[in-house]
Amino acid sequence: MKHEKLSLAIAFMCMAGLSNAQSYTVSSPDKLIEVKIEEGEQIRYSVAFGGRTVVEKSDLGFSFRDEPDLQKDLRVVSAVPASHSEMWKPAVRSKHAEITDSYNELTLVTEERSDSRRRMDIVFRVYDDGVAFRYKLYRSERIGNRQITKELTTFCIPGNPDAWVVEYGKYATSNEAEFYRQTLDYVTEQTIAGMPFLMKYADDCWVAITEAEINDFAAFYIGTDGHRNHLTTKLAPLPGESAGEHNVKVRFADDAQSPWRVIMIGNSPGTLIESEIIQNLNPPCAIADPSWIKPGLSAWDHWWSGEVKMEMPVIKEYIDFASEMGWPYMLVDWQWYGPFNRPEADICTPAPQISMPEILSYARSKNVRIWLWLYSTDVNRNDAYKKAFPLFREWGVAGVKIDFMDRDDQEMVNWYHDIIRCAADNRLLVDFHGAYKPDGIIRTWPNMLTREGVMGNEYYKFGTRMNPEHTVKLAYTRMLAGQMDYTPGGFNNVTAEKFKPQQPALVANTRAAELAKFVVYESPYTVVCEHPSFVLGQPGADFLKIVPTVWDDIRFLGGTPDTHVAIAKRSGDKWFIGVLNSSEEREVTLDLSPFLSAGKYRIEVWEDAKDANRNPKNIRKAAKSIDSGKPLKVKLAKAGGYVAVIGN
Numbered sequence: 212m213k214h215e216k217l218s219l220a221i222a223f224m225c226m227a228g229l230s231n232a233q234s235y236t237v238s239s240p241d242k243l244i245e246v247k248i249e250e251g252e253q254i255r256y257s258v259a260f261g262g263r264t265v266v267e268k269s270d271l272g273f274s275f276r277d278e279p280d281l282q283k284d285l286r287v288v289s290a291v292p293a294s295h296s297e298m299w300k301p302a303v304r305s306k307h308a309e310i311t312d313s314y315n316e317l318t319l320v321t322e323e324r325s326d327s328r329r330r331m332d333i334v335f336r337v338y339d340d341g342v343a344f345r346y347k348l349y350r351s352e353r354i355g356n357r358q359i360t361k362e363l364t365t366f367c368i369p370g371n372p373d374a375w376v377v378e379y380g381k382y383a384t385s386n387e388a389e390f391y392r393q394t395l396d397y398v399t400e401q402t403i404a405g406m407p408f409l410m411k412y413a414d415d416c417w418v419a420i421t422e423a424e425i426n427d428f429a430a431f432y433i434g435t436d437g438h439r440n441h442l443t444t445k446l447a448p449l450p451g452e453s454a455g456e457h458n459v460k461v462r463f464a465d466d467a468q469s470p471w472r473v474i475m476i477g478n479s480p481g482t483l484i485e486s487e488i489i490q491n492l493n494p495p496c497a498i499a500d501p502s503w504i505k506p507g508l509s510a511w512d513h514w515w516s517g518e519v520k521m522e523m524p525v526i527k528e529y530i531d532f533a534s535e536m537g538w539p540y541m542l543v544d545w546q547w548y549g550p551f552n553r554p555e556a557d558i559c560t561p562a563p564q565i566s567m568p569e570i571l572s573y574a575r576s577k578n579v580r581i582w583l584w585l586y587s588t589d590v591n592r593n594d595a596y597k598k599a600f601p602l603f604r605e606w607g608v609a610g611v612k613i614d615f616m617d618r619d620d621q622e623m624v625n626w627y628h629d630i631i632r633c634a635a636d637n638r639l640l641v642d643f644h645g646a647y648k649p650d651g652i653i654r655t656w657p658n659m660l661t662r663e664g665v666m667g668n669e670y671y672k673f674g675t676r677m678n679p680e681h682t683v684k685l686a687y688t689r690m691l692a693g694q695m696d697y698t699p700g701g702f703n704n705v706t707a708e709k710f711k712p713q714q715p716a717l718v719a720n721t722r723a724a725e726l727a728k729f730v731v732y733e734s735p736y737t738v739v740c741e742h743p744s745f746v747l748g749q750p751g752a753d754f755l756k757i758v759p760t761v762w763d764d765i766r767f768l769g770g771t772p773d774t775h776v777a778i779a780k781r782s783g784d785k786w787f788i789g790v791l792n793s794s795e796e797r798e799v800t801l802d803l804s805p806f807l808s809a810g811k812y813r814i815e816v817w818e819d820a821k822d823a824n825r826n827p828k829n830i831r832k833a834a835k836s837i838d839s840g841k842p843l844k845v846k847l848a849k850a851g852g853y854v855a856v857i858g859n
Contacts, residue, residue, distance in 0.1 A: 235290055237317040239337045244476055246317075246335050246342055253283045254321060256335070258342050260476050265418050267367040269441075271333060271346075274361040276459060278351070281331055282363050284324050291318040301490065302501035302657035303735050305694060306780075308763040312491045314338045327352075340486040341475040343423065348467045359446070359461040362431065364472060366420055366442040368410065371395050375409040375688050375772055378402055382432065382447040385617045385645045386664040389681050390688040392773065395440050403445060404433040406648060407475070407691040409772070415478045419691050423471040423492035425650045426628060429460045430470075430619035444472070447620040461621050470650065480687050481767025484778070489651040489693055497655050503638050504657050505609075506735035506760045509533065509540035509582060515669055515698065516715050516742035521546040521562060526570055532743035534577035537756050540609060541574060542582040542738055551586040552615070558589050558599045571607050580609035582642070587616045596630060600637040610640030610660070610736070619647035631656045642696055642736055649693030653735075660736035665689050667697035668740050672716045678707070679720050679793045679850035680773070686731050686791070687772040699728035700739035700755070702746050704827040707794070707850065715742060721827040722751050723819045724852030729758045730789025731778050736760065750830050754817050754854060758787065768801045775847065777801055788855040792847035796824065800842045807839035807857070814843075816855045823848035 235248045245259045249268065258266035272282030296313040314336045323329045332347040351357050375390040380403055388405070398404060407421040420442070422431060429446040436443045446460035461467070471492045475483045498504075510533040513520050526543060533541040545551055549562040561567045574581050583603065590596045590613055603611065611634065616623055627643070634641045635658045643662040652659050665685065670677045689695055701718030702725065710719040718725060729737065737760045739746075746752050759782040768777035768788070777790040777799060786806065790799065814837045820829035827850070837843065837857070845853045 235287075235317060235319065237292070237315050237335055237337050239339045240296070240313050240315060241339045243339065244337055244342060246337050248317070248319065248335065250287050254285055254287070254319070254333070256344070258474060258476075260416060261478075263412070263416060264369050265412060265416065265476060266474065267369050269365040269367040270363050272331070272363040273346070273348070273359050274363060276358040276360050276457070278357070280363065281323070281329055285321045285331070286324055287319050288322050289320045291320070292316065293318070299495070301654060302496050302498070302504060303506055303653055303660065304761040304763060305653065305733050305735055306485070306762055306765045307487060310487045310490065314491075336492070338488055338491070340477055340482055341473060341488045343471040343473045343488065343492055345471045346469040348463065348469075350465060356462045356464050358459045360457050360459055362444040362446050362460075362469075364444045365436060366474070368395055368440045368442060370412070371440065373411045374398070375684060376402075377405040377688070379405050379432070382620070383618050386647055387666040387670075389666060389676065390684045398433065398435055398442065400435055400437050402434040406433065407688055408433050408442075409480075409483075409688050409691070417477050417480050417483060419475040419483050421473050421475065421489070421648070421692050423473050423489045423651045424494070425470040425619075425624050427463070427467065427621065427625055428470055429621045430624065430647055447618070449620050450622060475691060479767065480770075480772065483691050484686060484767050485765050486691070489649070490654040491651075493651040493654040495655065496657060498635055498657065501657050504640065504660075505539060506660060507539035507737075508536070508755070508760060509538060509542050509736065509738045510536070510743070511542045511698065511738045511740060512544050513742065514544045515672065515740040516745070518714065519544065519546055522564060523566065523569065527573055528743060530570075530574050530577050530579050532747070533579045535747060536752070538739070539580060540582055540736070541579050542584065542612060543570070544584040544612075545586070545614075547583060548589075552588050554592070556586070556589040556592075558585055558595055559602055567606060575607070580607070582610045582612055582640070583608055584612045584614065587613055587645070590630070591626070596633055600633050600639055603639060604637040608639065610642065612642040612644060614644040616643065617645045623647075631659050634658055640736065642738075644696065648689070649695075651693060653694060661694040661696045661734045663696045665695040665697055667695070668699060668701055668718065671701065671718050672712060672714070674712055675710070677719065679724070679791070682720065682724070682728065683770070683774070683776050683791050683793050684772045686776040686778070690733055694734050695732060696734055696736070696738060697728065697732050698738045698740040699725060699732065700741045700746070701725055702741050702749055702751070702828070706825070706827055715745070720850040721819050721823045721848050721852055722830045723817055723823070723854065724791055724850055726751050726754050726817055726854045727789040727791045727852035729755065730780055730787045730854055731776055731791050734760065750828070750832070751817055757856070764806070766806050769799060775799060779803075779806060781806070784858060786857040788853070788857070790845055790847065790853040792849070792851045794849055796847065796849050796851070798844060798846050800844055802842055803837075803839050803857075810839055811836050812839060812857050812859060814855050814857045816853070818853045819846065819848035819851040823851055
């Protein structure tokens with residue numbers, strides 16, 4: 212639906228800019244966010260929020276191999292305004308049953324003044340919760356590939372705000388590390404920081420940088436250009452190319468579009484958590500009939516909770532576990548097709564001790580469907596997936612978990628798209644591990660239910676890096692990009708003092724905190740890490756029988772990246788509340804009135820017991836009546852949590 216009056220208003224501002232060829236302005240529908248683009252020696256943009264500058268004049272453009280930079284000496288040939296507003300329903304409801312897609316847009320067609328007359332279009336979209344822009348590049352006069360060596364986009368940040376930085380130190384990475392709070396001047400030319408990149412300007416001004424719709428392009432990381440707080444886009448290099456700025460990052464022979472460079476903006480970190488800007492920047496669903504896509508919880512065989520035993524009794528034990536809990540899925544992990552990541556590995560042939568027909572028949576008898584783990588090289592070798600995926604559909608497999616890509620260069624990005632499309636053609640769901648951050652592709656390909664790209668529960672097995680501060684920060688940082696397969700559900704809860712890496716694995720938080728992850732974290736396909744013997748019949752297991760994985764609405768109830776996070780999510784006529792706490796005991800007050808109409812409601816609660824600081828497995832379950840107009844007080848133990856279900 213087009214808003215003609217709004218479009219005319221933007222056009223007037225743009226024509227005023229064209230008359231002196233100096234500046235163009237486009238604002239968000241609510242007028243709080245404004246982008247200004249200035250034409251001079253080079254074209255630069257800036258961003259303001261509520262009158263506060265959040266991005267100062269910043270550069271645009273690219274460097275190429277065997278071409279001059281495309282940045283200076285550009286003039287605006289035309290400025291094309293537009294506006295858009297619609298409501299759309301996602302095939303998979305990560306956060307909302309209906310999503311508002313409303314923005315004002317300005318497309319600048321630019322051309323060099325020099326004889327080469329190279330063109331570059333820049334499209335700006337301004338939403339109420341952020342800004343996005345992307346480039347369109349064209350064929351050159353020379354037939355063959357153009358080669359991008361560097362993107363010249365910068366984000367010049369005023370002052371020295373606090374930032375939550377995840378530094379990978381390299382481009383070939385699984386995107387699994389901690390976000391640390393730093394001042395922005397911590398970032399240098401050597402930094403290779405991942406995204407989303409969260410910054411706090413003030414209590415009422417929060418900004419995060421990320422990207423959306425990565426397709427036939429390299430993903431980017433953040434560093435500086437040598438000037439303090441001039442953040443730069445550092446593209447992942449192609450295989451065989453070093454990370455140097457003169458080496459090739461992207462090749463294209465036809466017209467090419469960059470991913471959207473996204474600046475999420477809000478007056479609280481909760482605005483960013485609730486935002487749908489990443490999905491909105493992706494094309495509509497490409498699957499004609501996505502009704503076969505069914506999210507849900509999954510049991511996961513013995514990898515996390517012990518040594519892998521790829522044996523029929525173990526697999527059946529986990530199928531029984533899923534069935535008892537009412538979960539639709541069970542994931543058969545590595546070694547089901549024998550040794551992996553070897554030339555002889557065959558993803559179409561189960562290991563000798565495994566009977567796939569028996570597994571699938573047994574699962575069907577228990578109303579459970581099977582996912583299969585695959586190593587990425589085994590999937591790719593000789594186009595094995597093109598044979599395997601139709602076979603898996605014939606078997607009745609629900610989905611595939613593909614692992615160990617650990618890259619996000621242009622070639623790997625294209626590989627993801629090939630895999631997702633082939634999986635969709637064969638009605639297979641997808642979960643990538645060893646993966647790069649999500650970019651909203653779930654809107655276009657909703658069979659791409661989730662991915663890892665997060666330092667999740669498995670790290671409790673590896674060492675002492677996991678802590679409650681990390682689990683809280685994930686909601687404000689990594690989760691802003693979208694779905695994350697964190698694999699929650701550890702029920703061997705111990706205090707920080709008693710924690711040690713071991714098997715069966717321990718988790719250093721309370722049982723209530725572990726339950727809260729199922730509400731706070733976003734993942735339509737949620738894999739439960741724990742062994743059946745530690746869950747069945749235990750306090751809190753009943754909550755895992757009723758918690759959904761998809762939601763009709765979401766509301767941020769409070770918190771900060773350094774303290775806690777409280778979120779309410781609606782499923783049908785019930786609201787689920789999840790609160791995750793850091794290492795300090797605290798009491799928080801939750802205001803329910805913004806999403807509950809006046810009246811009395813029944814609330815069922817799973818919360819930290821009074822002795823949870825000493826005995827973190829202990830939870831208190833209670834049910835009572837509450838008044839929606841009265842604040843809800845919640846006491847949280849150290850590394851504690853809280854979950855509740857509210858209904859009539």
